[in-house]
Amino acid sequence: MATIAVASDTGLRERYLEVRKRSLAICEPLTAEDMMVQSCPEASPAKWHLAHTAWFFESFVLREFLPGCRLYDPDFSWLFNSYYQTFTEFPEKKLRSSFSRPGLITILSYRDYVDQGILRLLETGAPAEALTRIELGLHHEEQHQELLLTDIKHALFTNPLQPAYLDRDDEEPMPKVLPMEFFSYDGGLVEIGQNEIGQNRGDGFGFDNERPRHKTWLEPFQLGSRLVTCGEYLEFIEDKGYERPELWLSAGWDTVKAQGWQAPLYWQKSGGQWTVVSLRGKQRLDAAASSPVAHVSYFEADAYARWAGKRLPTEAEWESVAANAPITGNLLDTGSLEPRAANAFDSRQSLPAQLFGDCWEWTASAYLGYPGFVPLGGTLGEYNGKFMSGQMVLRGGSCVTPQRHIRASYRNFFPPETRWQFSGIRLASS
């Protein structure tokens, strides 16, 4: 199997089935043993992702809205809770690597049981809040689909044999890079963020952290016409970028030294030749190609920008431009699993390339609540808000982000030292 296919957007029942099916499709190339590996504290075993996404529907939909609901297994209530303190106790995250039982077969049965419950609920007429929760659950599962792929990539990379997730296609070689341009924007008083959830379910879903839509003032700024490429990043390395503290934030420099970073995650050098490990195995780095650099931390993105005489954009700058860009559709569902080349960007309309679905783009904005931010009520209020400390916002989605997760207002967030996501660099300047 070489691609992970899923159908187009339709009604909630169909979408539910499609989304749930895709989680399994992602795991198809994996053995039950692969699905046990937790290769770093921020990742989870694939089997856990399958279980936890079922748990979400059972805990927040079936339990409350399905008449006569019986839990699949009462122990699963706490076993597969990730971090909802007000729901139940839950195991330490690092223990997930010990969950050999329940076995994969049981987890698949659990997913099936939950699916039957959701379908029954949909058939018998679910209240509006239940529908909203199902919608939320689907977005939740799509987040975990991305994590499934990034966690698997890391798990197989950690294995000293470094097996590939999928075979390499006989793909066209990546085209040569286009020159970087900078497009100018006037700024001024702009609006960013989503409207209220009630108003735009379906085509306008948004998490609580994307709301409320609000005004913000921007000074004039410029954005790079495409993402920074591997070849450009290689120049930074060869200019001793990892050895010059003046290019780095203080915390970034400490991290470089403590971790011994000398290149992005998944880059390896052997015999003078750099290679990059992807989900399809190891490839020689082609410095002339259009491939964007991925798997850099915020610290590296920031240092690169400083070295280049630029800076990273704020999330408001980014969104104010991206809101006008069309969301082109290949991404995860085409099975590409690697960032695309920068197709010709639109200089006339000042629309940069690769805004959506290639690499998450580190912004210069800390992850904090928007003015007037109100978390969801109850336990689901723990979904996003409690993480608003010590993390930076990323925008745009990556090559393994489900398409319905790609939108201008989406706020992803990770600590500044994070590298295991497909995270890249968009330059900006004032």
Next chain:
Amino acid sequence: MATIAVASDTGLRERYLEVRKRSLAICEPLTAEDMMVQSCPEASPAKWHLAHTAWFFESFVLREFLPGCRLYDPDFSWLFNSYYQTFTEFPEKKLRSSFSRPGLITILSYRDYVDQGILRLLETGAPAEALTRIELGLHHEEQHQELLLTDIKHALFTNPLQPAYLDRDDEEPMPKVLPMEFFSYDGGLVEIGQNEIGQNRGDGFGFDNERPRHKTWLEPFQLGSRLVTCGEYLEFIEDKGYERPELWLSAGWDTVKAQGWQAPLYWQKSGGQWTVVSLRGKQRLDAAASSPVAHVSYFEADAYARWAGKRLPTEAEWESVAANAPITGNLLDTGSLEPRAANAFDSRQSLPAQLFGDCWEWTASAYLGYPGFVPLGGTLGEYNGKFMSGQMVLRGGSCVTPQRHIRASYRNFFPPETRWQFSGIRLASS
């Protein structure tokens, strides 16, 4: 000695002498042994502060601008460098506790030598850049005066005998607390920040991180009329605030558990009675008094605000209000060394009390560069900019902040778990 006196603001030469003299006055109650203690990784020995502030003038003023300058001791160039990577190598911070040599006598002689150089430079006509650097050096030394006091407080507290820095005055008891009110503000498009350094030296000094002055949009908001008191914070404790994860940011809750926090730093409970350790020794906590709670982390300030149904203000909200408030003068120079009571605030003008010089007020804003931020050139560019990661902004100044460090645009910053500064809580709401 019971107070630390320094004269009013005058010309640069006089100010230089005053500021330098105050650093020594702060150390007067200390022995050479006291001045060796480094009681936590974020603090430094008092002797080191005295040496490093001399080093700053020698390295950035005398070395470049004093004709025929000879260094006091070439080894001091790197020995007392704090963190300027582009200047020299420097010792690990934790080694400062091993600097028994040079002895205090030598450090005092070093300070004297540097003073002679600066005075000579001022007499013989220093270029404008030298004057700017001297001004910067004085602000630098004033920052270290505050750190001297907070580090000493922590050093003496760490000593199991907990000696006091100064004897307690026969002070008036702290008056009863006034009811908390909330003042409303319209927001809109406001300006915050300082103008360029060249334009306002003397009366308008500002660090690079306070610039440029820029527009920002504010939604309507409210600010509390005074700081949260010890008594109010005690209610949070008694309502099991430290045991309820739903009140905390996730990183905050992890810190509470890892550190075993159950109260602010310097609070101790014995026989059912809370006491608070100040620079003047241990005092019973008076829940009815107007004393603001101090030495709380951002995590605690944020959790308290959530518990109270409020939030912390952003730095722009804070500055837009504080810019209209008079800076009243007692503060460090009165030797009070403890936050004052909330004097009657001005409801008619919506001016909260205690905006300046009682406790640093945690804001909800991450410490990042303003739009268009440009660090100082050369080595001095490392002063502020490289710390713009993982820290939160505090505003307003504390009871041990030198008065010239008290201004509406001043941006202090610390990691969110920091507690050894006089940091308190101002509530806000939308």
Next chain:
Amino acid sequence: MATIAVASDTGLRERYLEVRKRSLAICEPLTAEDMMVQSCPEASPAKWHLAHTAWFFESFVLREFLPGCRLYDPDFSWLFNSYYQTFTEFPEKKLRSSFSRPGLITILSYRDYVDQGILRLLETGAPAEALTRIELGLHHEEQHQELLLTDIKHALFTNPLQPAYLDRDDEEPMPKVLPMEFFSYDGGLVEIGQNEIGQNRGDGFGFDNERPRHKTWLEPFQLGSRLVTCGEYLEFIEDKGYERPELWLSAGWDTVKAQGWQAPLYWQKSGGQWTVVSLRGKQRLDAAASSPVAHVSYFEADAYARWAGKRLPTEAEWESVAANAPITGNLLDTGSLEPRAANAFDSRQSLPAQLFGDCWEWTASAYLGYPGFVPLGGTLGEYNGKFMSGQMVLRGGSCVTPQRHIRASYRNFFPPETRWQFSGIRLASS
């Protein structure tokens, strides 16, 4: 399946087949997922044990002695090397939990391939050194059989659901404990240790660390007639044994505080009732029964002995008595998987019960080389000798020790804080 059966001792070919078969039999109750778990740094995944024991035969026998030997997979040479620095590089131990590939099927095929090679070598006439190495490899594999069971026990215990390895038999309840007696021995100049390997292969195998046989002087001493029981150890707990520093070695007390120990590993208290987790699931602790306490560290054994007014025996004291005791045979091969009751000991002959095959018995002897100790030559010299630092000797074998590993001269060794082995307490006095 309820027992792990293996036939009696016979010729080398038959023994080889039996031993290799038993490793698989031990894994029969496990899923491939179970065999991925590495629940603590000192344990390894079950799959790794299966692979590493094949690697041992391939690396030290086939590679050197089988004409025309081809490796199963050249990568396995380093992938499954545990710690032999002079052989190849090897992965960090903690990475073993990432070895989802090669999958279990491949490992079983690897074992089969190695078995074919060994059988061919035996058929075609192996040189004496090859036979010696095969013998060593069988003892090596038997060591790992014990580790397989202790690692599985810990892996399943770490899983929050705590599944059992095997169902509980309808066993007879454990008989009541017999009174503890102390048998006296004269000491004097005794000999301990094994003769040279060449002299006693087959019935007299010994590792290099058991040699040479040598004289040692013993003062008169006494040994307890049986192991300390769970009920006796419970008295120590109830007498606040874990709260009294004067009962502990300094390093032991530090460990108690750092780890929060309050009872042996696998003991849990709920609703006032202690339970003990075994390979057959959770059981109520019966204080009156003969069950020896297991899974205590050296520190706990030493503290218990001090509390009881006794001490632990030295390894020479232990061996001088045990050398006269018959090795009774049920042990691992009966599938009991739990320590037996103390059958009536032989007071007339001063032969204590439970010397062999119930719990490893902590001795008061540090693990060091015997006088004249010479490690094996070449890479195999790393087998034992390099661990002679910071570990204590244990004697006698446990209920999961293969019977051929039970002998009076066998020296097991672990760091003093180790608890995941079946380690118990034999008292002694002077």
Next chain:
Amino acid sequence: MATIAVASDTGLRERYLEVRKRSLAICEPLTAEDMMVQSCPEASPAKWHLAHTAWFFESFVLREFLPGCRLYDPDFSWLFNSYYQTFTEFPEKKLRSSFSRPGLITILSYRDYVDQGILRLLETGAPAEALTRIELGLHHEEQHQELLLTDIKHALFTNPLQPAYLDRDDEEPMPKVLPMEFFSYDGGLVEIGQNEIGQNRGDGFGFDNERPRHKTWLEPFQLGSRLVTCGEYLEFIEDKGYERPELWLSAGWDTVKAQGWQAPLYWQKSGGQWTVVSLRGKQRLDAAASSPVAHVSYFEADAYARWAGKRLPTEAEWESVAANAPITGNLLDTGSLEPRAANAFDSRQSLPAQLFGDCWEWTASAYLGYPGFVPLGGTLGEYNGKFMSGQMVLRGGSCVTPQRHIRASYRNFFPPETRWQFSGIRLASS
């Protein structure tokens, strides 16, 4: 001041005065600031040593035996307790660097107060147990005199300026090294250890861990005629000794990598030239000289011996030889502060050189209780016994050991990674 002089052995009163005076003499070259430094967790500030040794006399002698005894300051009872759990609570060891108060002046006054008490007790007729305790207290203080010097050496070395404790004398250069010989001994049944304390006070003092005198069996063995020199150790370094894991114990190799060891502590290389830091400053390493290598860990001593095709002696081997050697007297009291050259050893009598008073000699023996070991009663039982875990025995005394601490039966002990003591290498073989 260039030497630390103390008079010869006399009555208890005189000896008390001499010993107490020498502690102060050792501190004479130090400032109060120097006496605050605690440069590694195993060391203590010099001021603390002065206070703790007074505390010992106050707590274990005056408190119990001086009629009407009043404590100097009740807080000192727990403040200067080192580790006696059954006496009082005590501060964490690492907090000793915060003891700026009580100041040095007060500590000197405390010592004086204690001295008056002891003298009064001696004058008025102390009971036998009191005299025994005073004797013990003097030996305790002498142990701390050695620690004072090793801790000061480390404190000044940690200071980036590396000041010297004393000026260098115009000493004779160290003579050329004599060839290493190996003397043979028959072994057999020997006795080691001290007789009971009551029997040999005065000329025959011994700690509880040196008792009881007991038989032990020795195989024939050889001992090196002198200590290993710096020049010989340099050959090990140049033969890549620190890069070859096969030379090291496994725990030793882990330590080499974790600590980045490439040479003994206090060795530094600059411009191809090795220097060694002593209490008299930095000196070029003279590979041809007789200077013994010092400040090596057990791991390094063991690896060196393996590299040299030898081993370390056991403590019984060492003592059986050293018991026949005269204790020559220069050592600490000559102020040499560095190990001496190996004077001509006595081949005819098989008496190696440097057995006493140059470097502590690592033995191959773990620190455990002798057969029949009984700790002192009460709190003083914590003096030695509770440390019998994870440490190795050293024998012979160093160049900074007070002469009365030099005896054949003395058992020093440190963890195997310890390097800040004057610890060297005596080779042995079977």
